[in-house]
Each structure stands twice: as C-alpha cells, then as structure tokens.
Amino acid sequence: MNYEVIIVGGGPVGMLLAAELALAEVNVCVLERLKETTPYSRALTLHPRSLEILDMRGLKPKLLETGKPISTGHFAALDTRLNFSKLDSSSNYTLFIPQHDTEKVLEDWARELGVGIHRETEVKSISQDEHGVEVTAVGPEGKLVLTADYLVGADGAGSIVRKHAGIPFVGTSETITAILGDVVLTELSEPSIFSQFNEQGQIMVVPLKNGLHRIVAIDPERVHVPKSEPVTLEELRSAMVRMLGSDLGISAPYWLSRYGNATRQAERYREGRIFLAGDAAHIHFPAGGQGLNVGLQEAMNLGWKLAAELKGRAPEWLLNSYQSERFPINTALLRNTEVQTFLMGSAFTSEMINVRCMLSDLLLVPEANYKLASHISAFNIQYASAEDDLPHELNGRRLPELKLSSADGALRNTNAYELFRTGSYVLLHFAEDDRIRDVVEATGAKCIRLVCASLELEAPDWSDVHTVLVRPDGYVAWAVSRSESNPMNVIATGISRWCIHPSIR
Helix, strand or coil: CEEEEEEECCCHHHHHHHHHHHHCCCCEEEECCCCCCCCCCCCCEECHHHHHHHHHCCCHHHHHCCCEEECEECCCCCCCCEEHHHCCCCCCCEEECCHHHHHHHHHHHHHHCCCEEECCCEEEEEEEECCEEEEEEEECCEEEEEEEEEEEECCCCCCHHHHHHCCCEEEECCCCEEEEEEEEECCCCCCCCEEEEECCEEEEEEECCCCCEEEEEECCCCCCCCCCCCCCHHHHHHHHHHHHCCCCCEEEEEEEEEEECCEEEECCCEECCEEECHHHCEECCCCCCCHHHHHHHHHHHHHHHHHHHHCCCCCCCCCCHHHHHHHHHHHHHHHHHHHHHHHHHCCCCHHHHHHHHHHHHHCCCHHHHHHHHHHHHCCCCECCCCCCCCCCCCCCEECCCCEEECCCCCCCCEEHHHHHCCCCEEEEECCCCCCHHHHHHHHCCCCEEEEECEECCCCCCCCCEEEEEECCCCEEEEEEECCCCCHHHHHHHHHHHHHCCHHHC
16 A cells, blocks of 8 residues: 555544645555554643644634633642633633543544544554655554555654664653552542642642543652552552542542653654654653643644645755754753653652742742743744744744734634634735735745735734745744835745745746
C-alpha cells in the first residue's frame, strides 16, 4: 500500500496530524497497535491555545459537549491557581475533558476526512532512502508492507519510529515516581478540586465523570518505587490517610498507574524523511497538564508544512522550520516541568512548605500570575521571522480572535478563526486597496484565502496593519504596516517567500 504520509501512533497527536494532512488532500494513514480508543481518562485538560487551534478547525463545539470549562490551572499544585480568565480569548479556560473523549473527537474527524486508520497493527521495521520510507507491520490480516514519502512517529515515549530512525533520546532517567488512581470516594462531602502539600507528601483530588475521582499523590515513602511496579489500592489508601487523615471512603479502582519524572528530548525531530511529534519527541513529569497540549500544537505546526512540501509549494526552508520552531519551545517545557517537579516532590519539609507559600503569594500579583498563565497555556509563543521578512511586532505571534466585517457583507462581526476551517493561509487586507487582488493573482499562489475586511473592535498592536499573512496554524507569517512606502511589492515578495517553491517563482 502506498501513501504520501504514514503516521505511527493513533493517540490525539497522531489523529490531529492525520486530519490536518487529509484536510490538505494528502493521502495519509495511521497505524495504531490498540484495538480501540483508550478507555482511561489519562490526560485531563485541553489548555487555551489548544482550544484555539481546534476552534480554527471547527472542533471546539464538539469538545464542549463533553468537557467542562475551568477558569484556572495550576503550577506545581501551588495554592494560588493560575487565572486563565485574564487571557485575551474566548478560550480563556482549561477544558476539563478525559483523553478518551478528546481522542474520539479527533478520530471521528480524521475518519470523516478519509484517513485510513489501521488498528491492532504493530510496526515491526522501518527503513528509508532518499526516495521514501518503507514500513513493515503486522495487523489483523497478517503482514503489511507500506510505503510513503514521509513517516511521522507519534507513538509515545518508547517510540519504535525514533529507535529505527537512530535518533538519540537525550536526558535523565526517573529519580522519583508518583501514583494516581481513578476511584470512587464515598466519604467526600462535595465534589471539588483540592490539593494539599505537607510533610507527609503532596496529594490532589479531582472529580471525574460517572462518580469517579482522580487521586494523584507523591508519597515520600514510595517515591523510589520503580515505575514498572503496579500500584495497589492499599498503597493509595495508605498515602491518603497519612496526607489527608482519611481515605475518604476509597473503593472500586477503575485505573491505577505509576509515573516518573524521566526527562528526555529527541536530539532532533527529523531524520531524513522521518519526523517525531508528541511523547516520541519529548517526555517529562506531567506537571501542569502540558504534555498532550504541546503535542497537539506540534501536530498543527508540522501538518501544513508537510502538506506544502508534498504539494510542491513549500520554500526550501519551510519543512526544517518544524525543528527550529518547536525544539526550543519544548526545551523550555522540560525546564518548567523540572521546576514543578522540584517544588512538588524533592522535599517534604517545613522549608519547602515555606518556599511554596512564598511562591503562592507571588502569584497573587496579577502580572506574575498572567505571565505564568501565558506560559502554561502557550499564549507566550512567538516564532522567529523567516529570513528576509520585514520586521514587524506581530511576526510569529498567534492570531487573536479578531472581529471582522467586510464591505460586501460576507463577514459581519465574524470571528477570524472561522476563516481557517479549510487549513489554508489567510491573507487579511485592511487597507482597502483595489490592487491587492491583482497582486495575489500575479504571484500564482494557490493556497491563500484573501479576505478584505475591517476590524469591528479595536485590537492592540493591529491599528497600523495594512496586510497580514496568517499561517494555517494561526500564527502570523508577516505583517505590513500602513506606513510602508511600497506595500504591494512587499506583499508580493512575502507571498512568494512563504507560499511558492523557488523552482516555480
């Protein structure tokens, strides 16, 4: 079987990437060893930026059907929570939603777009040359041999793709482990999120659906138990009694698990025609609920770039920008999870309690809280401008939810995110210059949606914008100021630089 892209791993990252490629009419398949979507809650949150990018594809309403918006998040389970409601977005909250529900929405979308999904299929070998990739796998119908132009490993921490590509997984092994359980609590008076840190350990209780609660505990008496050792209900009960003074009537465990603080990052995210995304590219202590969200953002970053390459319209530098853009962001992610791990699990002493109290007090300062909330939610990301793009403060920043109207009535106080349903570039033109259509047509770019509009509401940093090219993942490629002396030439050059392969310019 021949494809343009094969994705190994059918979790949220793999399914979103597959859907993004299919949206661009790329022939793509997913190979997943599990028979069906995970039955466990696993990752429980979608952060604000993840909700924004999924909103751009029209998926947010479906997620809201089962998820619960919560206006706050946490850093190291400190008492003062991060206030997402101050973020400039209609997605100014974290959506509390079990991973299996997120996976189901993304898989349904991928299937609607025609993605071939092969479940109960285990990859056995991978090889590549300058022309493509070959994968040998075993599925319900026996041996499969598949070929593709590119392969993406979204197959988790133990990634077979990463191993076959020969990419080192650099970092540190686990030094502590924590435990979790999805259980019934019969003696909890009111279902609410709460956490406690004392000299007996750190514990968090989170209500789930169907009468379950998630218990997460870092137990100083058990932090050196290997990740491979199964968790028992009695182990979790004992930790609760020591930390809370009660086991809250714990019973009926649905899922018990142990996880560690191993912190590693792939030395590179690309080897020839093979790419890595999600946990295949980096692992860390799951602090602040960031892992799944970062993986989704990687899928959005890589999808349109791979599609552009396959359709012959990518500039030579574009595909390599996946590494240059995402690697430093994930390095920063590993550092912040290491800090959180230190604050949550390195010591359970009066000194550490005092440190945590001081940091909680600092987060009462609105500016400090906002800065950390922006970091955890990924609102702080600003990619570097492409070489030769004219400088502008908007370059590389996320597109906010601008409210747009147009003279022809096609747009009436429309959220700009609605323009990205098809996954194309969007060229927003605000200067009412009739030459713009001829300029876009003359470039020969086929992947741009031109929108001539005006701002319904004032937006910071946007008052001087003449025209802006927004990437399919919702980040500004470049912006042109109204003060530019020759804007049409700059626009034409910018479109050519981002959207046209040098051979056809």
